Amino acid sequence: MESQDILQLARDAGVRLVMFAYCDNSGIIRGKATHVSGLERRLASGIGVTTAMQAMGDMDRLQVMDGMGPVGEFRMVPDLDTFTVLPYAPGRALVLVDMITMDRQPWDACPRHFLKRMLAKAHAMGITFQAAFEPEWYLARREGDSFIPMDESLDNSTLGASMAREVVDDVVDALEAQGLQLEQYHTEVGHGQQELSITHADALRAADNHIIYRETVRNVAWNHGWLASFAPKPFPDQAGNGNHTHISAWDTAGQRNLFYNPDDPMQLSELAYHFIAGIMEHLPGLTALTSPSMNSYRRISPGSWSTAYICYGPDNREAALRIPSRFWGTEMASTNLEYRPADSSSNPYLALGAIIAAGLDGIQRGQMPAAGLRIDTDPARLAPDELAALGIRRLPSTLLEAIHALEADATLTDALGPLLTNSCLTVRKADWELFSQHDADFEIRHHFYKF
Numbered sequence: 001m002e003s004q005d006i007l008q009l010a011r012d013a014g015v016r017l018v019m020f021a022y023c024d025n026s027g028i029i030r031g032k033a034t035h036v037s038g039l040e041r042r043l044a045s046g047i048g049v050t051t052a053m054q055a056m057g058d059m060d061r062l063q064v065m066d067g068m069g070p071v072g073e074f075r076m077v078p079d080l081d082t083f084t085v086l087p088y089a090p091g092r093a094l095v096l097v098d099m100i101t102m103d104r105q106p107w108d109a110c111p112r113h114f115l116k117r118m119l120a121k122a123h124a125m126g127i128t129f130q131a132a133f134e135p136e137w138y139l140a141r142r143e144g145d146s147f148i149p150m151d152e153s154l155d156n157s158t159l160g161a162s163m164a165r166e167v168v169d170d171v172v173d174a175l176e177a178q179g180l181q182l183e184q185y186h187t188e189v190g191h192g193q194q195e196l197s198i199t200h201a202d203a204l205r206a207a208d209n210h211i212i213y214r215e216t217v218r219n220v221a222w223n224h225g226w227l228a229s230f231a232p233k234p235f236p237d238q239a240g241n242g243n244h245t246h247i248s249a250w251d252t253a254g255q256r257n258l259f260y261n262p263d264d265p266m267q268l269s270e271l272a273y274h275f276i277a278g279i280m281e282h283l284p285g286l287t288a289l290t291s292p293s294m295n296s297y298r299r300i301s302p303g304s305w306s307t308a309y310i311c312y313g314p315d316n317r318e319a320a321l322r323i324p325s326r327f328w329g330t331e332m333a334s335t336n337l338e339y340r341p342a343d344s345s346s347n348p349y350l351a352l353g354a355i356i357a358a359g360l361d362g363i364q365r366g367q368m369p370a371a372g373l374r375i376d377t378d379p380a381r382l383a384p385d386e387l388a389a390l391g392i393r394r395l396p397s398t399l400l401e402a403i404h405a406l407e408a409d410a411t412l413t414d415a416l417g418p419l420l421t422n423s424c425l426t427v428r429k430a431d432w433e434l435f436s437q438h439d440a441d442f443e444i445r446h447h448f449y450k451f
């Protein structure tokens with residue numbers, strides 16, 4: 001899309017404010033808006049933001065670190081192809097941005113640039129990636145310091161779908177109006193919990209789509225008088241909200257799925273097994289980026305369908321990596337891997353970029369996953385000695401454990417680079433220190449409405 005196309009779209013839609021938006025290292029969607037009168041200039045030059053914003057934790061507590069303080073700024077320079085008129089907010093539009101330094105170079109602390117770098121590395125190896133996010137979220141209302149779910153319906157309940165119909169139908173309308181293609185909808189096991197998935201896309205676009213999706217769901221719900229929460233565990237006695245990440249590898253022409261081999265028992269190629277091996281090796285550090293909030297570790301627990309163990313298997317929803325069943329008649333095209341210890345408190349560019357970095361490491365080193373890591377049962381049902389014999393380890397059980405695992409993973413920190421690594425670790429350590437001083441109610445209350 002060209003700038004003149006955007007200007008015409010904005011004029012035709014009566015847009016007055018255009019939000020330049022990004023997702024920070026705490027998973028918070030932030031931005032600044034320009035009035036349409038200055039849009040043409042801003043599309044070219046961007047909008048300035050203090051570098052300190054990439055050192056903000058969940059509670060806007062600025063952390064002291066080199067390169068991110070009161071001196072200096074980056075420019076939010078829009079990716080014109082992400083421009084969308086907001087159907088749920090008359091007179092408003094949104095565009096997603098890259099973080100650019102004042103000398104017009106990509107800023108090393110930009111999560112979107114990190115994902116672009118990982119995709120460029122893959123392309124040099126003859127690989128492109130497609131991805132899709134599968135987010136879950138609750139509809140609730142606030143009463144004082146408490147949150148009350150919309151209903152008490154059951155998993156896949158048609159009654160629950162009826163109760164949420166007005167909100168969900170408007171979400172569907174809004175997503176379709178922004179060019180996002182819907183796949184499936186159903187209620188989840190939690191009271192008032194929803195799952196509405198959109199189709200896969202090129203990896204960068206998939207991450208962009210997730211930002212647009214989060215904004216759309218929350219705003220449409222608000223218009224109906226409800227809060228939509230993507231927090232990992234907004235209700236301690238209910239199911240958590242995952243954001244399962246589906247990924248497939250293709251040739252550079254986008255014609256052949258490189259994860260597919262019809263002659264393998266699981267119909268997976270050798271390259272797919274190398275990718276799985278990389279994920280298995282780096283899972284402890286990965287969780288700091290895919291399940292990065294304090295609240296994430298209330299969700300990741302054994303026996304709760306939230307993948308608490310480092311293992312993989314066909315259609316095993318308690319494994320960290322599931323090999324989904326193929327669609328009949330499109331086996332090659334539908335072959336993918338589902339990474340499950342992920343939630344929407346993550347920055348999708350960081351999460352997906354890190355998953356790709358781990359998988360590429362497995363490919364480059366020609367690794368194969370250990371035989372014992374492939375299981376066809378719930379690992380929580382195995383005794384500790386059985387798990388040890390198979391080589392199956394527990395994922396980090398706290399944010400602090402995940403932080404330490406990321407610090408110790410040179411492959412992931414090298415991929416992120418020093419500045420982005422330092423920023424991610426610094427804000428997460430600050431969040432750990434803050435929330436570990438308070439009780440569960442404080443933690444849940446302050447995560448509920450941020451994500």
